[in-house]
Amino acid sequence: MPAKTCPPLPISDAPKPVAGGLTLQHIFLITGGACVLLTAVISRFLVFKHLHRYTFPEEQRQIVRVVVTPIWFSVAALFSIAWYDAALYVQPVGYIYEAFALAALFLLFVHYVAPDPQTREAFFFNLPMLDxxxxxxxxxxxxxxxxxWVIVFLYPPLTLGFYVVQWITLATGKYCSNSxxxxxxxxxxxxxxxxxxTFAVTAVIRFYGRLKKPMASHKPLWKLVSFKLIVFFNFIQSLIFSFVSGNKSVQAKMGxxxxxxxLSIGLPNLxxxxxxxxxxxxxxxxxxxxxxxSNNGRTRMSTWRAFLDSFNLSDIFIAIARIPVMLAGGSSNARSRTFEGYEANKLGSDAEPMTDFAAPPAGTAGNMPQRTYWSAQDREDKHSVILEP
Incomplete structure (x- = not known):
């Protein structure tokens, strides 16, 4: 039976300098600080460019949320290096933000293919599944x-909840990071x-896999890869260092x-x-x-208003609140209202006529009508681009 008593951390002398009077923690801190400064400058420059060209708030607010993820992670990591004793309280901040950023990326992808919430369910209802x-x-x-939707938007509250458990067990002495x-x-x-x-990232990957053709003009694969690398690196490192730091033979070799x-805090955060x-x-x-x-014809929002809009997470919280509706399949009238809204939008809009989304007759699944998707260039004037699923 595994021991129910947390094994004590390896006892060692006070850290000794490794170069020029600097301990390894000092070297980690200096190097990490330089990296944080670079990350902040690089990310904030990209954020400023989007805020200065804030003409599609529905998309750009999600982009801004994603591109600041490296700042959150690097700052949390630097504080963890600076104060080893507080690291387990600080580290979760980056991971909690990562969960919200992944939800933002999913909303961005959804908006690319179905920007109108009133017709969104009609779009997916008529989009055929592929084997x-x-x-x-x-x-x-x-x-x-x-x-x-349920998996991705459960990710932020569950992640927050798990790390609240970490903080509570740390405070009560029931966490035991070295076991x-x-x-x-x-x-x-x-x-x-x-x-x-794993479940949340897999859900976003599957969504991309089914809708990569209509999203092609936005280059979603590279967006997914750049964000997935953050998740992948953190996932692999947490597994490796969790295993290594809990290994007694490794602990015995520390000096x-x-x-x-x-080993357990400084190196992984660096x-x-x-x-x-x-x-x-x-x-x-x-x-x-x-x-x-701004030459896309849309009015540009002021930079200050764009900043406030991009960090207003109400749309994420609304998406989380819709989880019970998604689990229940919506109200009995949800589908009819969705299609009525879709038809009204189609007939009342000044856009070019869209392809009929009516369900095909039985036995004609292979000959379903082509779907209409909005291209990146024609979103504003609503010219349709027909793509095969």
Missing amino acids: RKGKETGKGCLGMFKRM NSPHFGHFWVTLLTNVIT AKFTFDD LICIEQVLLALMMHFTFRSREYH
Whole structure:
């Protein structure tokens, strides 16, 4: 049976200097600080470009939320390096924000293909499911969309809840970061956060996989990759360092120059600081602001108002609040209201006529009508671009 008593941390002398009177923690702190400064400058420059060209708030607010993710992670990592004793209280801040950023990325993808909430369910109801060979199954994607919605928007509150458990177990002495025993909070918080992260990221990847053609003009793959790298690096590092720091043979080898805290806290957080610089640079190429230049005919919002709008998370909270509706399948009149709203929008709009989304007759799933998607260039004047699913 695993021990129910948290094993003591390795006892070592006070940290000794490794170079020029600097301990390893000091070196980590100096290097990490330089990385945080670079990350902040790079990310804030991209944010400013979007705020200065804030002509599509529905999309750009999500982009701004995603591109500041490296700043949150690097700052939390730097504070963890500076105060080893407080690291386990500070580190979760980056991971909690990551959950909200992934939800923002999902909303961005949803808006690319179905920008009107009133007709969104109609769109997914008529979008055919594909099997593994890419053939239509005759079923719509509405059920899949609702499941993905639930998974992605459960991610932020569950992540917050798991880290609240971490803070509580830390305060009560039940966390035990140097043990992988299921008797302690460390085991369960690590396990559950990794599980929900895997489910949420997989849901976004599946959404992209089904809708990559209509989203192609926005280059969603690179957006997904640049954000997924943040999730991937943090996921892998948390597993590796959680296992290594809990290994007794590794703990026994720690000394005064390379302490247990340097291994379990300092080194992984330094790696996070370094990685965020590279990811912030990558986002300059994957979340460009050029397509939102003011010559698109839309009125540009003032930079200050754009800043406030981008960090108003009410749309994320509303999406989370809709989870029970998604789980219940909506009210009995939800589908009819959705289609009535869709038809009214179609007939009353000054846009060009859209393809009929009426469900096909039985047995004609393979000959379903083409769908209408809005291109990046024609979103404002509503010219339709017909793409095969």
